[in-house]
Amino acid sequence: MPRPQQKHLSKSSFLAGLDCPRKLWQLLWDRDSAAPYGGMSQLIMEMGTRFGVLAHQLYPGATLIDVDYRNLDQALRDTQAALESGAKTILEACFVYDHFRVMSDVVERQADGSWHLIEVKSSTRVKDEHIPDLAYQQWVMQQAGFPVSRCSVLHANRDGSWPDVASIFNLVDVTEQVKHWLPDVEPALEAMRPLLVQGSTAPEARPLFSRVCHDCPFKKTVCWHGIEGFTIYDVINARYLPALELEGILYIDDITAEQIENLNKKDRANVIRIQQRRIDINHQVITDRLAELVYPIYFLDFESIATPVPLFDRIAPWKQLAFQYSLHILHQDGRLEHREYLHREASDPSAAVAQRLCQDIGAVGSIVVYFANMERGVINSLINQFPDSAPALQSMTERMWDLHVIFEKYYRHWQFGSKSSIKVVLTTLIPGLSYKDLGIQEGGGASLGWLRMIESDDAALKESLARDLLAYCELDTLAMVELLKVLEEG
Helix, strand or coil, X not given: CCCCCECCECHHHHHHHHHCHHHHHHHHHCHHHCCCCCHHHHHHHHHHHHHHHHHHHHCCCCEECCCCCXXXXXXXXXXXXXXXXXXXXXXXXXXXXXXXXXXXXXXEECCCCCEEEXXXXXXXXXXXXXXXXXXXXXXXHHHCCCCEEEEEEEEECCCCCCCCHHHHEEEEECHHHHHHHHHHHHHHHHHHHHHHECCCCCCCCCCCCCHHHHCCCCHHHHHCCCCCCCEHHHHCCHHHHHHHHHCCCCEHHHCCHHHHHCCCHHHHHHHHHHHCCCEEECHHHHHHHHCCCCCCXXXXXXXXXXXXXXXXXXXXXXXXXXXXXXXXXXXXCCCEEEEEEECCCCCCCHXXXXXXXXXXXXXXCCEEECCHHHHHHHHHHHHHHCHXXXXXXXXXXXXXXXXXXXXXXXXXXHHHCCCCCHHHHHHHHXXXXXXXXXXXXXXXXHHHHHHXXXXXXXXXXXXXXXXXXXXXXHHHHHHHHHHHHHHHHC
């Protein structure tokens, strides 16, 4: 009788197994059930890959293993050949022990024959999850006969500036942290080992409130499949969830009056509102806030991008660059005007955005935004870059009026749940005005779309992406115009 197939455990699968056994099982045996990645996830993954490739420039003369994920056995043979030839530094080295396999970003041979293991991460600091990642790699290498004496994380340096490649990176020694985690590797692997075997029983799939579940591609397609309506995980603060879980409560409608009393004030209000299908509007505060508006009213929204590998000279890793804005202008006579700017060139958009913004926004009039931190942050950055435009730009920050605050605090519809994003509010109050038919439907998709546009040589593709970007950003400001009408109508 043939032995059942058994999968190899990669470092990404190992981390998935630490997050959730069901997530690991899905990745190994039912990967096709994953939901498509959104624009932001795609951008982060692509930028991580680019950052890793850029790191190779720090190791001139190193041996690079050409990894073909369809033929990892060849990568293993190439790594072995490099090791036997005495290579001092190997990039993308492949090591295997039993059914445990890793591809390490950088390994450097030390004078005593041991190895320095370096993990390249596009984050701006060492994160907690980087330590078990390195611990698993070290365990596999050592089991395979390659002792590791030092571990480091090579991450992005916010103080760096392109094109000085070395300044983009910061190497942090984490040997001691990894050493403390190393004893936990084998127990974790023993728990995961049964899931590597074909025909293994899938662990229970159930909704959870967890940071690791938030971006899981199997959340909606597997664990949350068929769950409709507001659940405790959508609304309730994490500290109150265990007690409700012990009572078997999943849906908000099933929370008892006694249990509601044990919640904090905000959660209590949201739960009662949902259960009673209620709309709470503080008309007086909203009226007072609306009275602050000065015509002409400018409705402003930016789209921006931040990448670990800077796109342009004199840019630091992860610096936010606004490449587009939409501006609806409501005049006192009711006339609505639309202006917009999209930077179409493969160059730093900052100067052009600042110049056009100063042309399009006059010295008088309120500037309505949705969640002011983003727009204020963009304009403050432009103020620092372009002192000649600083007075006009500073005036814009002082005239900002945040529409988000109204829907966060003073206009609470039960269908908002605990949220107040513009998409949630718009879907509830003006369902006919929707993002669902747009080519770009969220901010991450806009960032990725702009990157694709400026890097493409295909004129038709560039024009298609430009249309999608303009339509998406325009809807953001038109949504604010319509939501203001809702408030004015009471």
